[in-house]
Amino acid sequence: MTAPREERLDPTAEFQSHRPALLGLAYRLLGSMWDAEDVVADAYEKWMRADHAAVRSPRAFLVTAVSRLAIDALTSARARREAYPGPWLPEPVATGELGPAETAELDDTVAYATLHLMERLSPPERAVMVLREAFAMPYDRIGEILGASAAACRQMQHRAQARLAADRGGGAPPSPAEHRRLLERFLEAARTGDLEGLTGMLSADVVAYNDGGGKVRAALRPVTGRRNVTAFLSGLVRRFPVGPTSFVPVNGRTGLEITLGADTSLVTLDARDGAITAIYTVRNPDKLAHLAGRS
Helix, strand or coil: CCCCCCCCCCHHHHHHHHHHHHHHHHHHHHCCHHHHHHHHHHHHHHHHHCCHHHCCCHHHHHHHHHHHHHHHHHHHHHHHHHCCCCCCCCCCCEHHHHCCCCCHHHHHCCCHHHHHHHCCCCHHHHHHHHHHHCCCCCHHHHHHHHCCCHHHHHHHHHHHHHHHHHHHCCCCCCCHHHHHHHHHHHHHHHHHCCHHHHHHHEEEEEEEEEECCCCCCCCCCCEECHHHHHHHHHHHHHHCCEEEEEEEEECCEEEEEEEECCEEEEEEEEEECCEEEEEEEECCHHHHHHHHHCC
16 A cells, blocks of 8 residues: 655645754764754755655655765865865754764764764765654665665665774663753863863863864864863963853853953863773854854
């Protein structure tokens, strides 16, 4: 029996009803809201040119279009990111812009640390990971989108999961509440110059990433190791007075918006078993623009 067609709205209203999910999909695939908005705009043009009477499932059509456009965009973006001045970090986005995270998997795939780790996957691996983990799509459907077999997609998923697990290391991640408390303690230790307290919060192999994008001063290489990160952070707060700070909802977690000298930065953390394993500081003002519209 042929499956019934979905009830239809007019084409523009139909697209708008799916837009939040499409934007969330594109952002997870690209790590950039600017690029995600471009991809969704291109998908809209593709949708408006389509023969809507022949489209059985608008959602499937749009998810396929956004996925393929995003994979193409990510492939070209990787070359640009390799030439980026210093570490390239994903663009932090106010949690409210990403729609409700209805499952733990949907929430984790937009977490800042996960987006950063997914940069190490190939575009097809990242697509399989997002479509499978965040949108619970079956492998045969993912295969249709990617032009691959279901078995190949399953292998890519296992490979991507193993790579992310290895990069994360062992230990339990913090809950959202624990993450906020850790960020509060981190701010207090940094602001007061409590080097002993700051050092005690960091894992031995902690890494600090700083993204200035060539627009503001930032470390051009990741700072690694507890001793080096402590020295780097303490030197930073000595040279630049700490101005206004606020805690903001970013990527499903709490981020710290902080002013150092004349520039604003967004800081977020990753942690395992209560110890900070990564510090992400976005200073590139272009990447902070979306935070101005947070709810």
